Amino acid sequence: MKASDSKWSRSASSPNGAETGLAEARYAASLPDGRVRCTLCPHACRLKEGEAGFCGVRLNRHAKITLPFYGAASALALDPIEKKPLYHYFPGRQVYSVGFLGCPLRCPFCQNYRISQSTTAATQRISPAELVRQAAGAGGVGIAYTYNEPVIHFEFVMDSAELAHKAGLQNVLVTSGQINEEPAKEMFDAMHAVNIDLKSFDARFYRNELAGSLTAVKRSIEIAVQRCHVEITTLVIPGKTDSAAEIESIARFLASLNAEIPYHLSAYYPAYRSVTRATEPATIHRLADVARKHLHYVYSGNIADGNSTRCRRCGALLVSRSRTGARAAGLRNGNCAACGHPSPIITA
Ligand code: SF4
Structure with missing residues (x-):
């Protein structure tokens, strides 16, 4: 398979004020009572003058949402693309990764809470043009918007993605999928590949424990699979998201969209406010077998496991993965080198 090179067709976006930090938000609506409603994510914050949204990074200033x-x-770091995780997208390559601050979720087990649950952590100001310059010089395949939740930085991501695309770089998004339908369509149109966290298949868990919306993330996945390469990750937390029935429901849902969607079952470790014991590797293996009843490519994350990809027709090794990296030695022109069967791996 080849990465699409015709991702970008929309006209140039409006300039945003990286230098001043006073850029104006899109997806905002004025309300009759003087407040401003943000329509970017399902929280639909209604902000009074001077008030920041639930995510912490979008602020009503002078009756406009500013950024x-x-x-x-x-x-800012050059990461292996497998770390996102993306296993079927440029295996063995690196991607220049940028993170910001804030999040529309409140996951008590967040591994990146120092930046996701803060607006005071240290940052350095960078413009989209400078980000693209750095990414182009870093030698990776492109830019990954990752670490915290990038959709709440919609305008910067879109401005950067447009420049990156023009520079011949790939755009990769790692997201919880907490975004409304219209901006989701726009954002996923600008991306070449996304990994979406589907943290549970229980709407109450999403609402009560994460302050999120299962409906929104399911819709984001449906929108994304129409537009770019998609991989999905579920963090398996003992006693929370480790039931076979739940993982099978997720796998069935993904298979209804495309049984070739790579699905990552990731082992949890205690972090932030969560002290639940770490996930046993055996649990990940057992749940991966459940998911494989519906999906062709299921991988184990955060445990010592090779996680290779094999040809579905002849069983030959296409991509080997280890702690030291990934090697796509079994591919020739995007097909299985042994039998010629088309592979699901994007390499060019
Ligand atoms: S993006 Fe932020 S300000 Fe906008 S609705 Fe979501 S949480 Fe609220």
Whole structure:
């Protein structure tokens, strides 16, 4: 398979104020009572003058939603693309990764809570043009918007993605999928590949424990699979998201969209406010077998496991993965080198 090179067809976006930090938000509506409603994510915050949204980074200033954190990067690093995780997309390559601050979720087990649950952590201001310059010089396949939740930085991501696309770079998004339908369509149109966290298949768990919406993330997945390469991750938390019935429901849902969607079952470790014991590797293996009843490619994350990809026709090794990296030695022109069967792996 080949990455689409015709992803970008929309006209140039409006310039945003990376230098001033006073860029104006899109997906905002004025209300008769003087407040402003943000229509970017399901929280639908109604903000009084001077008030920030639930995510912490979108602020009503002078009856407009402004973006004081536009281009405020909390992290910039060249990562293996497998770390996102993306297993069927440029295996063995690296991607220049940028993170910001804030989140529309309140996961008590967040591994990145120092930046996701903070608006005061250290940042460095970067413009979309500078980000693209750095990414182009880093030698990876493109830019990954990751670490915290990038959709709440919609304007910066879209401005950067457009420039990156023009520079011949790939755009990769790692997201919880907490975004409304219209901006989701726009954002996934701008991406080449996304990994979406589907944290549970229980709407009450999403609402009560994460402050999120299962409906929104399911709809985001449906929208994304129409537009770009998609992989899905579920963090398996003992006693919370480790039931076979729940994982089978997720696998069935994904298979109804495309049984070739790579599905990552990731082992949990205690973090932030969560002290539940870590997930046993045996649990991940057992649940992976459940998911494989419906999906062709199921992988184990956060445990010592090779997680290779094999040809579905002849069983030959297509991509081997280990702690030291990934090698796509079994591919030739995107097909299985042994039998010629088309592979699901995007390499060019
Ligand atoms: S993006 Fe932020 S401000 Fe907008 S609705 Fe979501 S949480 Fe509220």
